[in-house]
Amino acid sequence: MLEPQRHTQATTLGWFPDLKQLALHIDNIWLALEIGNSRLHWGLFIGETLHSAWDTEYLPKSVISQLAQSQTLDDLLLQIFPTPNKTDEKAQHQKHTSFPPSPHLPILLCERLRQRLRSVQVSPSPHPPIPSSPPPLLLASVVPSQTAIWETYPNVQVITLNEVPLKGVYPTFGIDRALALWGAGKTWGFPMLVIDAGTALTFTAADANQCLVGGAILPGLGLQFATLGQKTGQLPLVEISQMASLPPRFALNTTQAIQSGVIYTFLAGIKDFIQAWWNLFPQGKIAIKGGDRTLLINYLQALYPDMTTQLIVEPNLIFWGMKEISMANYK
């Protein structure tokens, strides 16, 4: 399987060839926010470089209105990631769930950036300007109630479907699917199929002409377990985290029977879509994203190793799509 280093690692400041060049970009810090049905996905960009990416839970309305008052980037990042005091560090960490990099990384890196910039002479000003009051926020959301809350942020631009140059889309097509497909295709080429293992599992494909072929939507892994737990009289709520390895297919207890039913049909369904895709486009590429991508890839690898080597795993596809759109807007 390909996990391209260039994209999946949070780019460190060292990525910039020299500090003067970095200083030129310091005014060009912007935040990308994708609102999914489970949580928020954040990207911190310096110019065209994705500097870091992380996930948080939905933020309360009160925090969002405070963000609008932020005078500096530090203020803003502190709102998104309140600095935990020593006693409730663990609680804070759990509240602001994230994958690595740590939620504090942007703050630490911004501080490091400031320190380094202070030591660089950049004409005409000895201290290059630090971005003032809320940096631009590029927003893509599939949750209208959340979009409404974030529209109160002063420097927000909500991306709509007509800004994504993908051809042949239908009016109710999800902006997350459009951006992920666009980002993947622009990065690795078309034809492209994106599999998003998020709240919903989605398949979304475009042909060599960058035209939507179509796709499919079904309940994601978490939703499948949750629905069985919630909508039946005597099935327990099974958590994904309880499944340390593939369960026996023919299970002899309830928990494993649920795990087996959900996971084996999930994987078989994905395999079937992949094969159908390759029947249509033998050279078609496939990229996988979403909160359950790692689990999925590990199990796909165990069951169908040959197929898995051809999959591109990339959590930040939507941010590549957003970057393309923002670059096009500036041209």
Ligand SMILES: Nc1ncnc2c1ncn2[C@@H]1O[C@H](COP(=O)(O)OP(=O)(O)O)[C@@H](O)[C@H]1O
């Ligand atoms: N800390 C977490 N919070 C929520 N979901 C998580 C977390 N870690 C892993 N997941 C998995 O991610 C899936 C949701 O995927 P994600 O891409 O975050 O959703 P969305 O983009 O729809 O908000 C869930 O099925 C869950 O199993």
Ligand SMILES: CC(C)(COP(=O)(O)O)[C@@H](O)C(=O)NCCC(=O)O
């Ligand atoms: C299918 C989705 C619910 C997926 O959302 P997610 O699981 O990523 O939160 C979202 O893309 C959406 O609301 N789409 C609109 C319908 C469509 O794409 O046809």
Ligand SMILES: [K+]
């Ligand atoms: K998503």
